[in-house]
Amino acid sequence: MRSGKVLSRWALVTAMVVTLLVILLAEPAWEWSLRYLFPGQRTVLYERSSLAGLAWEHFFLVGLASLLSTLLGVTGGVLVTRTGGRDFIPVIDNLASIGQTFPPV
Incomplete structure (x- = not known):
């Protein structure tokens, strides 16, 4: 089954x-x-590019943005959980709050 x-x-x-x-x-x-x-x-x-070309550019940009935001978010999260990075908790928290104000489109 x-x-x-x-x-x-x-x-x-x-x-x-x-x-x-x-x-x-x-x-x-x-x-x-x-x-x-x-x-x-x-x-x-749209005459300047094909629909497939535009879709490929869109997928590439979304993938690149997702990769960069994941790398920065995980790096920032690991940084502030260590003893030497505890001073940066407010900065990372504010950056995360700013990022959450933009709705996913």
Whole structure:
């Protein structure tokens, strides 16, 4: 029974990845449907880059920001838990509070 659930989860993940790839790579279909929906518009898609290229840039920037924030957060957390870094607890606490004011978009 358990292997059936695992298999169905993998099937769902595979279907989601395939759907994402189709959405990103089917620009002619997007252009056709958007021109049908908005016949008065001259430009219906961003012409300077492909949707797949823009998605790749987005994934790269999100990954880089996540990596940097994780490295800085863990380093700051380890620093203030040591005897020599206890003086920096208010600074790290204030930085964490500032970071929490920005909503995830």
